Amino acid sequence: MKRYIISLLSANRVGIMAAVTTAMDELGANLHEASIAVIQNFFNIVIAADFPEERDPTLIQEHIEGICNAFNVDVSIKDPDVDVPSMLPPEDCIKYLLAIAGTNRPGILRRISSQLGQDGVDIIDLSATSSSDGQTFEMMIKVAVPKSLEILELQSVMENICSDFDVSVDFISESDSAIISSQSQTRMFKL
Numbered sequence: 001m002k003r004y005i006i007s008l009l010s011a012n013r014v015g016i017m018a019a020v021t022t023a024m025d026e027l028g029a030n031l032h033e034a035s036i037a038v039i040q041n042f043f044n045i046v047i048a049a050d051f052p053e054e055r056d057p058t059l060i061q062e063h064i065e066g067i068c069n070a071f072n073v074d075v076s077i078k079d080p081d082v083d084v085p086s087m088l089p090p091e092d093c094i095k096y097l098l099a100i101a102g103t104n105r106p107g108i109l110r111r112i113s114s115q116l117g118q119d120g121v122d123i124i125d126l127s128a129t130s131s132s133d134g135q136t137f138e139m140m141i142k143v144a145v146p147k148s149l150e151i152l153e154l155q156s157v158m159e160n161i162c163s164d165f166d167v168s169v170d171f172i173s174e175s176d177s178a179i180i181s182s183q184s185q186t187r188m189f190k191l
Contacts, residue, residue: 001050003032004057005080006064010073012043020045023067027060028052048080088122093144095124096151098158102167104130104137111161112141112169119154120146 008020017036024031024047033048051060061077068075100112109128116123125142145151151171158169 001030002053002055003048003050003080004060005078005083006047006049006060007044007076007078008047008064008068008073009042009044010068010071012038012041013071016043016068016071016073017045019068019071019073020047020064023064024049026067027055027063029055029060088120088144088146093122093146094151096143096145097172098141098143099170099172100137100139100141100162100167102136102162103165104135105165108137108162108165108167109139112158115157115161116141116143119149119157121149121154 008016010016021031029049029051031047031049034045036043036045038044057077057079061075065073065075098112100108113123122144123141124144126139128137128139130137145154155169155171158171162169
């Protein structure tokens with residue numbers, strides 16, 4: 001079996017998942033992992049699936065596009081052996097949740113993600129929502145922090161970055177899990 005990563009994006013409609021899984025079944029695929037997000041009524045799913053070794057990735061993409069044609073789905077396929085992600089080995093990092101909340105202003109995520117990138121911190125997952133009036137926001141970022149970084153120093157750097165934005169920043173340790181509630185969603189993060 002050969003693993004491929006498949007990404008699909010479309011306006012959210014009933015039946016998309018049934019179409020995708022039908023196409024995968026017809027191709028002899030076995031689902032390994034999946035993540036779904038619906039944002040502003042747009043559906044996105046990323047799937048890791050194992051296909052018979054002889055299946056050509058172009059055929060896989062065309063078949064999924066054909067079955068999902070009625071849903072106007074954009075399909076992308078990646079080979080993880082070619083497009084190798086650069087991630088910290090689990091033994092070289094500690095996972096945290098970075099909880100951020102406050103006044104909603106442009107540039108906050110750019111500044112935070114730029115600093116995390118500079119420090120070699122990997123963003124694993126992110127969930128963010130704004131209040132209905134758009135004045136405030138809540139964000140949870142799951143990160144893998146290199147063991148060589150001192151978390152209290154990173155906390156201080158993040159606080160300095162956000163100080164002029166009226167935003168709170170807190171790292172939640174690996175031993176904790178959090179239920180994040182907002183106006184539009186409740187999501188469980190486990191590290």
